Amino acid sequence: MTLVESVLRVDPPLSAGRRALIVDDDALTLETLQSILAGAGFDAVCADDVQAGRDRLRSQPFDVVLTDLYLAGGSGYEIAAAARALQPRAPVVMLTGRPSFGAAAEALRSNVREIVVKPIDAQILVATCERAIRTAEMERRTRELETQNRVLTSVLPRLIEAKDPTTSGHSERVVQYVDRLAQRCGIEESDREMLRLAALLHDIGKIAVPQSILCKDGPLAAEERAVIMCHPQVGHDVLAGLEGCDPVRRWVLQHHERWDGRGYPNGLAGEEVDLPGRILILAEVYDALAEARSYKPAWPLLDIVEFFRNQAGKHFDPCLAMLVADGLEREGRAFFDADLDAFDAPGLN
Numbered sequence: 001m002t003l004v005e006s007v008l009r010v011d012p013p014l015s016a017g018r019r020a021l022i023v024d025d026d027a028l029t030l031e032t033l034q035s036i037l038a039g040a041g042f043d044a045v046c047a048d049d050v051q052a053g054r055d056r057l058r059s060q061p062f063d064v065v066l067t068d069l070y071l072a073g074g075s076g077y078e079i080a081a082a083a084r085a086l087q088p089r090a091p092v093v094m095l096t097g098r099p100s101f102g103a104a105a106e107a108l109r110s111n112v113r114e115i116v117v118k119p120i121d122a123q124i125l126v127a128t129c130e131r132a133i134r135t136a137e138m139e140r141r142t143r144e145l146e147t148q149n150r151v152l153t154s155v156l157p158r159l160i161e162a163k164d165p166t167t168s169g170h171s172e173r174v175v176q177y178v179d180r181l182a183q184r185c186g187i188e189e190s191d192r193e194m195l196r197l198a199a200l201l202h203d204i205g206k207i208a209v210p211q212s213i214l215c216k217d218g219p220l221a222a223e224e225r226a227v228i229m230c231h232p233q234v235g236h237d238v239l240a241g242l243e244g245c246d247p248v249r250r251w252v253l254q255h256h257e258r259w260d261g262r263g264y265p266n267g268l269a270g271e272e273v274d275l276p277g278r279i280l281i282l283a284e285v286y287d288a289l290a291e292a293r294s295y296k297p298a299w300p301l302l303d304i305v306e307f308f309r310n311q312a313g314k315h316f317d318p319c320l321a322m323l324v325a326d327g328l329e330r331e332g333r334a335f336f337d338a339d340l341d342a343f344d345a346p347g348l349n
């Protein structure tokens with residue numbers, strides 16, 4: 001869609017085709033409310049007492065429920081309670097001619113999202129119903145995203161570790177290291193957020209590598225190494241559905257590249273990998289050196305410092321490697337612990 005088309009496009013009103021239940025024991029009010037809502041596009045259904053309202057809630061789905069506060073043989077709170085039990089997705093709008101603080105407080109405790117004061121203004125009523133629906137949908141979408149986020153950030157790293165137990169805790173530690181390095185390099189929070197996600201998921205492609213290769217006790221054969229070397233590409237591919245996260249996929253793909261172009265899978269060199277990607281490359285190796293694995297002890301800190309100095313301009317971005325080597329020498333492992341958000345670090349771009 002072009003910019004002009006998007007500006008000229010008119011979305012159908014939110015109320016079009018939405019189902020509304022109206023519960024009121026006054027026939028004239030019921031008729032008036034139904035007429036207002038139908039005029040705005042709602043498919044409005046009426047009930048004239050609490051029991052009829054409950055029956056409607058049991059028999060068909062609604063997008064919004066309107067109820068008078070005072071009803072013959074009960075109250076709007078009972079309709080609100082029934083709606084919460086039977087149709088928790090439908091927001092409840094309460095109508096009252098006698099507003100009070102006590103009634104408002106009770107309404108909020110009773111699953112009521114909005115209160116409309118009589119006499120009813122048609123525009124306000126329609127706008128209130130639409131706002132209640134929109135807010136309920138946004139809250140539902142937010143809850144869904146939070147659930148998806150929990151899956152992404154907790155289940156997937158566990159999945160990688162289940163496949164490769166030798167790297168327990170690796171992803172979470174790399175998240176911390178990349179974030180500290182990114183802070184020191186003056187990278188903006190939006191990129192840091194993407195980088196943390198890339199760090200968390202960088203080895204997700206290992207799910208395609210047989211455990212017999214990942215956990216092999218001894219040197220790998222050439223064909224086994226070739227299988228392992230596919231994991232950045234597999235990770236890139238399985239994250240294809242992650243909308244708006246192209247940098248995450250790119251950095252996952254690049255996390256075994258090298259500054260001198262001798263890495264994999266694409267042999268990119270120098271700044272062909274952008275700075276956040278180069279940070280991930282370095283942080284990933286730092287963790288591999290600093291932690292004990294089943295096949296090797298943790299490296300002493302000064303050996304790591306020497307390694308980074310030696311690999312500056314070979315495996316790693318030379319500026320980044322020297323920054324880390326000097327920092328580790330100066331501050332020890334605390335170099336990767338300090339939260340520098342309050343610190344105005346010089347940029348490194």
Ligand SMILES: [Fe+2]
Nearest residue numbers: 202203255256
């Ligand atoms: Fe990897």
